[in-house]
Amino acid sequence: MGLIKLKNIKVYAYHGCLVEEKKIGSDYRVDLKVKADLTTSAESDRLADTVDYVHLNRIVKEEMAIRSKLLEHAAERILIRILKELPMVDKATVDVSKINPPIGGNVEMVTITRSKNR
Numbered sequence: 110m111g112l113i114k115l116k117n118i119k120v121y122a123y124h125g126c127l128v129e130e131k132k133i134g135s136d137y138r139v140d141l142k143v144k145a146d147l148t149t150s151a152e153s154d155r156l157a158d159t160v161d162y163v164h165l166n167r168i169v170k171e172e173m174a175i176r177s178k179l180l181e182h183a184a185e186r187i188l189i190r191i192l193k194e195l196p197m198v199d200k201a202t203v204d205v206s207k208i209n210p211p212i213g214g215n216v217e218m219v220t221i222t223r224s225k226n227r
Contacts, residue, residue: 110199111147113160116140120173124183127211131176136208138218139169143191144200160197168194169203180205180221188225200226 118139123131143160150159168190177183184205191201206220
């Protein structure tokens with residue numbers, strides 16, 4: 110087994126329940142971890158034998174571009190696509206963070222974490 114991690118994927122998106130969030134958007138950070146058997150790729154040195162992190166990054170960016178009221182909803186869509194499109198992945202965990210959320214205080218970010226197994 111092995112892990113592939115994509116850390117601090119930066120996106121600008123329009124998630125949230127407030128009207129202002131829909132109009133002006135926010136900065137987001139996405140961290141992704143996938144578990145897969147990397148034994149073959151470790152020996153073969155072939156991209157076809159592993160989980161392509163370019164594909165993972167594309168899924169994150171495409172799903173974050175679709176507006177959701179809740180971060181949980183965006184995270185769930187990311188996980189569903191990963192398991193659907195990348196059959197080598199046994200488990201995926203995603204953290205979606207809203208930077209400087211509009212919650213009436215000085216908060217660096219708010220983060221939700223979701224995981225899904227095959």
